[in-house]
Amino acid sequence: MAPGFANLPIAQAGLPKASICLNNAIIRSTAAGAHILANKLNKVATLGHAMALAKAGRTADAGQMYEQLLAQKPQNIVVLSAVISFHNRYSMRFRRALPMLQLLLKLRPKAASSHALAAETMCNCARLASASQHAQTALALAPDDPDVLFIAAHVAMAQREYDTALGHLTHALEIRPGHRQSMLQSARALVATGELATAQSLCRDLLQANPDDMNVIGLYIHATRIKSDDPIFVYLRDVILPATEKIGGMHLSNVVKQLAKASNDFGDYDGAFNLFARAKAVLPMQYDAKHYANFVSTQCTNISRADYFARGSQSDAPVLIVGMPRSGSTLLEQVLASHGQIGSAGESPSLNVIVQDTKARSHNGEDLVRAIKQIPDGAAQKMAARYLAETAQTGALRTLDKSLHNFELLGFFAVLFPRARIIHMRRDPLDTCVSCYMQNLSAWHKYTQDLDSLGHAYMQYDRLMAHWEKVLPNPILQVNYEDVVRDIETQGRRAVDFLGLDWDPACLEYQTSKNRVQTLSAGQVREPLYTSSMRRWQRYDAHLAPLKAQLKPLYPDGFDAPASRSGRV
Incomplete structure (x- = not known):
């Protein structure tokens, strides 16, 4: 639904809402081997540039670049997959991916990666029955692919089938123990099932390897009643905030929102209110x-x-x-x-x-x-x-x-x-x-x-x-x-x-x-x-x-x- 009251995608901080989009910093690629194919086509630099723009929050510029690539190679598997992923994870204009998805499925109907992208896209478009069908097809074609398992878990979570989701994620981690996105999605599932202490512990483990991951920090702060001396909060305030103030945009807004939630938890109510106001001013939205x-x-x-x-x-x-x-x-x-x-x-x-x-x-x-x-x-x-x-x-x-x-x-x-x-x-x-x-x-x-x-x-x-x-x-x-x-x-x-x-x-x-x-x-x-x-x-x-x-x-x-x-x- 348009401005106002829609049931909508996961916020940039990675909150575990029952939403139907994947966090843009979690999955780097659903199509297995995409980068290898891109090398063969000598498109790595262009695709890489577009992705870098998207990760930096410059989605309009990234979108223009992806559209140019698509115009040059309208039936190129790598380009199609990249543009579909961009709309799923960055532009959040999910329906724009549908025509490209139909073409991708026509070109590669038996590829697990095609059906995984279809499952993700249909899930984001709230077509959960179709998403589930594509997820099952992808699993049948590639039952041990961690990326496919991750997408299947994502679809299961959208359908509130958390035990199924955790099963897929456990399998993914058995195959690839360092599959970070599966670990984070597991923490989300644990929050959804009320196992907050276990989710918090998993988030702390993830932050040991990458203390700057805002997806993990956002989930941890959401799942925890923060105290003012919490080391993760202190690191967010003293290290990450100054760094993101130089970047601005959605990154800064996201960090400030997390600080605001934490401040509210430990009773700094004026500070929390002012932080939320700041976050909204950094990334203003227009309500009609x-x-x-x-x-x-x-x-x-x-x-x-x-x-x-x-x-x-x-x-x-x-x-x-x-x-x-x-x-x-x-x-x-x-x-x-x-x-x-x-x-x-x-x-x-x-x-x-x-x-x-x-x-x-x-x-x-x-x-x-x-x-x-x-x-x-x-x-x-x-x-x-x-x-x-x-x-x-x-x-x-x-x-x-x-x-x-x-x-x-x-x-x-x-x-x-x-x-x-x-x-x-x-x-x-x-x-x-x-x-x-x-x-x-x-x-x-x-x-x-x-x-x-x-x-x-x-x-x-x-x-x-x-x-x-x-x-x-x-x-x-x-x-x-x-x-x-x-x-x-x-x-x-x-x-x-x-x-x-x-x-x-x-x-x-x-x-x-x-x-x-x-x-x-x-x-x-x-x-x-x-x-x-x-x-x-x-x-x-x-x-x-x-x-x-x-x-x-x-x-x-x-x-x-x-x-x-x-x-x-």
């Missing part, structure tokens, strides 16, 4: 407030209850959890997914991809309205069946989909599943927004660039959810994070009852369950609940005037009183 407001207004104005009639599937198996990031949704997901009859598809990209396949442009209200009004029943049935096939969990009566930004697509979802339940997770607006601002979210979250944009985006979300509650045929339950923290059992029972199921005591054992978490909240969800997680915005109050100006309608009794939903714009 007018465009996003128009996207919301178009749906609010043109979609009514009359648009929902006998179309789509009558299945009530899917359950969407929607809301803003940092609203406490991971905690609720883990509670519910511990129930014996509830499965979780995690942050599934399926609904978003299905919408894309209708040719609806990202954040284009007119396209969505047209799709909602014009989808015939037959097409709605097929789309619903596809969604169920892509998200269904074995043995589950209900399957959670926690892609929060599906709140933008609820009008479309209701055509496919008019009986499916929706859980709307809310948290105090100031707490939500401040937490969003102070996270290393991906570049797609452009609304977090500054506090004014953040407040504007929140108000649009609030307005759109108010509209859906009025017009959708679906049952919608609002769950407040603060209520969950105060009384998790009562709120858990309330949510389970809403899903039409009997209570399962296992829901209260969520911290020790086998459910996997691969979000920014991976560590936090396994910590004890504390009411100190509420009203955290007060730590940063001196900085929040622009945000408060936007959110003021939600606090009619002042910011010391609970927020309401009476101030919708």
